[in-house]
Amino acid sequence: MAQEAATGAPLGTEGASESEGVRRRDFINIAAVSAAGVGGVAVIVPLVSQMWPSADVLAESSTEVDIAAVQPGQAIKAVFRKQPVFIRNLTPAEITAAQTVDNDPKQLAALRDSQTLAQRTKEGHESLLITMGICTHLGCIPQGAGTGEVKGEFGGYFCPCHGSHYDTAGRIRKGPAPKNLEVPEYEFSGTIVKIG
Amino acid sequence: MSFPWSKEYKPSHPLMTWLDERLPLPRLVYNAVGGGYEVPRNLNYFWNFGFLAGLCLVIQIVSGVILAMHYGGDTSVAFNSTEHIMRDVNWGWMLRYGHANGAAAFFAVVYLHIFRGFYYGSYKAPREMIWLLGVVIFLLMMATAFMGYVLPWGQMSYWAAQVITGLFGAIPLIGEPLKEWLLGGFAPGNATLNRFFSLHFLLPFVILGVVILHIWSLHIPGSSNPTGVEVKSESDTVPFYPYYVGKDGWTIGLLMIVYSVFVFYMPNALGDPENYIPANPMQTPAHIVPEWYFWPFYAILRSFTQNFLIFDAKLLGVMAMFAAILVWFFLPWLDKSPVRSASYRPLYRKFFWVLVIDVLILGYLGKAPAEQPYVFVSQLATMYYFLHFLVIVPIVSSIERPDPLPFSITESVLGHDGAAKLAKD
Secondary structure, three states: OHHHHHHHOOOOOOOHHHHOOOOHHHHHHHHHHHHHHHHHHHHHHHHHHOOOOOHHHHHOOOEEEEOOOOOOOOEEEEEEOOEEEEEEEOOHHHHHHHHHHHOOHHHHHHOOOOOOOHHHOOOOOOOEEEEEOOOOOOOOOOEOOOOOOOOOOOEEEEEOOOOEEEEOOOOEEEOOOOOOOOOOOEEEEOOEEEEO | OOOOOOOOOOOOOHHHHHHHHHOOHHHHHHHHHOOOOEEEOOOOHHHHHHHHHHHHHHHHHHHHHHHHOOOOOOOOOHHHHHHHHHHOOOOHHHHHHHHHHHHHHHHHHHHHHHHHHHHOOOOOOOOHHHHHHHHHHHHHHHHHHHHHHHOOOEHHHHHHHHHHHHHHOOOOOOHHHHHHHHHOOOOOOHHHHHHHHHHHHHHHHHHHHHHHHHHHHHOOOOOOOOOOOOOOOHHHEEEHHHHHHHHHHHHHHHHHHHHHHHHHHOOOOOOOHHHHOEOOOOOOOOOOOOOHHHHHHHHHHHOOOOOEOOEOHHHHHHHHHHHHHHHHHHHHHHOOOOOOOHHHOHHHHHHHHHHHHHHHHHHHHHHOOOOOOHHHHHHHHHHHHHHHHHHHHHHHHHHOOOOOOOOOHHHHHHOOOHHHHHHHO
């Protein structure tokens, strides 16, 4: 043992003739460090992965809502993935307000996140604006869906946290939010809307 | 620092000699915070806050470990177990109020400690590493305080978690997945609360570790002092024990009086009443505000309302908020003046006080609602904040003509120094 150590220890300090070229010991060193490295990374994978949403959280991925009772001018809040969804039946005046912007290329291009009302609703259900009730700034719930709530300068939604104003198509018009209110995946079957 | 005249540890009992030869722990303590550590004789009261910050950390760890024995980190019980601590656990109200106000005291003390560093140039060579570790401690404190605030699972807890993790969502491309990874869901939930509890328990011990490194690096050059002139001779220093242990002890008494007034007479003065309403993911409070110690940074976050080039307003706000602290890491190199103490820097001193006022204004604005004129004023104040560090400090430090420094610490205290006379002759 002592003899082995004596001959093996001075790795880089051997004579010039011996240190040139690849030796068996270099191979063992590289192989050992590589194996330890791969093993270390392999251990990190589950440690990082456990932080992602778990199976039961992912399972709550769709919600069905009956919208028969939602009259023009009314809005309801549904729950989707433990977050609020706004289902709003727009009045003709609100639709006109949104379309005025849609039909003016200048105004449309000036939007921070340029989309038309038609792009944000489903064909045949143009008056139903379904968006996440999550401000795209930092995730507060905007006001405007409940009766008597402030709707902001553009008549849609207003986020009280940092003052983002959304219009009647849920588009960001003023304040720090970068995007329009997110439109989730949804489909109609009769008066039932399935979100997610 | 170990000066040639520093006293050596001498065990007074055979048992201590036995221990010293096997594990010289008493020797370590003696040299770190005992008679073996020589400290400048002219330190003013601003040098007490490091010791007080250490005390606050101990208070937080002791009260926190006990609170964890009665708290349940699950969304179904978190709020109720917090009320259980307040109403049913023996002395639970005192422990929780002590812990909540202890966090405020910790930040107050640390802000004064940072103030000292700024004014007296404590970050300058050869003490850069102490400063860098200090900024690391401050960042860890902010993370710990935030996660602790989420634990009672009241309305402000929930929405603080939503807003702060939303900050990470602003990062391009990886933002949204990163946010889901941090939350363990699409919105703050049980997974979020549980991991925050685990990390809130862990991080104070990480802070303790960095504090030890902070003190270790302090003991290489030794403490700075109000003149910024380095120690030259034995007459410049006094041993830490008993001189500064006594002085620190007296200020501990003062801090405990103020702390007790809060804990026992106005325990909710600094808290938000909204947090006594259980978390409701379906309803945002009308006015989300962080605790007072985050106000200046919150104001900077909110001051960005317009997109600029490829960056949207949200990302700019987030970057500015982090940059507001990260810029401190570069301070030792942005400030090129060889004179440490602002007492001898007439021009820098003026700008320093303007910065203090600017930060106080930002603090006020961070609490105010997100309306005009507050937003506009916070934009100006944010601009000045960065102007100070990136433009004013480098320029002032290169054009300024500092006042003459005293020959030595002794001369600054006594008005004369034998060694100074000797040097002149």
